[in-house]
Amino acid sequence: MLRRNSLLWNPLDDLQRQMGRLFDDLGFRVATELGGAATFPAINVWEDQQSVMIEAEVPGVRREDVEITTAGDELVIKGSRERHDGAERTYQRRERGVGEFSRVVTLPCRVDPEHVDATLRDGVLTVRLTKSPEALPRKITVRTN
Amino acid sequence: MTTHDNNNACCAQDVKPERVQAGRTYVPFVDIVETPEELLLLADMPGVSSEGVDVRYERGELTIRGTVKPRQEAGTRYLRREYGVGDFHRAFTIGEGIDAEKIEAELKDGVLTLHLPKVRALRPRKIAVKPT
Numbered sequence: 001m002l003r004r005n006s007l008l009w010n011p012l013d014d015l016q017r018q019m020g021r022l023f024d025d026l027g028f029r030v031a032t033e034l035g036g037a038a039t040f041p042a043i044n045v046w047e048d049q050q051s052v053m054i055e056a057e058v059p060g061v062r063r064e065d066v067e068i069t070t071a072g073d074e075l076v077i078k079g080s081r082e083r084h085d086g087a088e089r090t091y092q093r094r095e096r097g098v099g100e101f102s103r104v105v106t107l108p109c110r111v112d113p114e115h116v117d118a119t120l121r122d123g124v125l126t127v128r129l130t131k132s133p134e135a136l137p138r139k140i141t142v143r144t145n
Numbered sequence: 146m147t148t149h150d151n152n153n154a155c156c157a158q159d160v161k162p163e164r165v166q167a168g169r170t171y172v173p174f175v176d177i178v179e180t181p182e183e184l185l186l187l188a189d190m191p192g193v194s195s196e197g198v199d200v201r202y203e204r205g206e207l208t209i210r211g212t213v214k215p216r217q218e219a220g221t222r223y224l225r226r227e228y229g230v231g232d233f234h235r236a237f238t239i240g241e242g243i244d245a246e247k248i249e250a251e252l253k254d255g256v257l258t259l260h261l262p263k264v265r266a267l268r269p270r271k272i273a274v275k276p277t
Binding site: 039042043044045046047052055057058059060061062084086088089090091092093094095096108120122123124126 | 175176179181190217226
């Protein structure tokens with residue numbers, strides 16, 4: 001079987017991810033400001049033989065406020081979360097980020113841009129990308145002389 | 146005249162989490178907003194559907210719990226894993242200024258919104274000055 005490419009890591013991103021795991025181990029999620037932060041939303045990526053799956057937690061983001069685009073080996077998740085400010089509102093606590101976010105995900109292999117399926121349910125975004133035929137595993141027959 | 150500490154009466158404070166269930170439980174991010182009429186609590190609970198949410202108020206303690214069904218198989222090998230999937234739990238002590246009978250909850254797009262109305266006596270009132 002052919003060996004698949006691993007995800008390309010951005011060292012800074014990797015550090016943030018490790019910190020995320022550290023907080024995760026404590027049972028806390030990492031507080032991130034949505035505005036321009038590269039780490040929102042947090043993502044999980046996995047694959048099966050035919051597809052690559054990307055999942056992101058985007059609570060409070062409406063379907064019409066999220067945009068997904070693919071270009072080459074990159075997938076971009078863009079969106080925004082509504083701001084609720086008012087003269088008569090005082091925040092006793094503010095942990096949830098608001099505003100616009102954008103995240104670029106480097107895909108582990110080539111995908112078919114015509115076959116991208118995205119769903120948003122209960123604040124969880126799931127993107128299924130179908131691998132290009134050349135990225136599918138192939139069995140190599142060993143010939144005998 | 147007795148004075149009431151209004152700030153304290155309408156304040157929500159964290160309660161130390163108790164860990165009793167198996168599996169990992171996460172603390173949801175919350176916003177607590179005070180308006181003249183109520184406290185508004187918003188909690189991010191992605192993956193929780195309306196059947197999976199449980200809100201309780203007992204002896205001044207408000208508990209929110211969200212059950213999350215596993216979304217991937219147990220043995221999934223992640224190429225990248227930045228967050229874990231599990232239930233949500235957080236508890237708060239609520240001041241006496243909240244009318245517990247009238248607490249309302251709604252869940253939309255993975256965000257739980259709780260309306261905690263203030264007792265009438267603590268709401269600001271405009272006093273009309275009668276003409277003499």
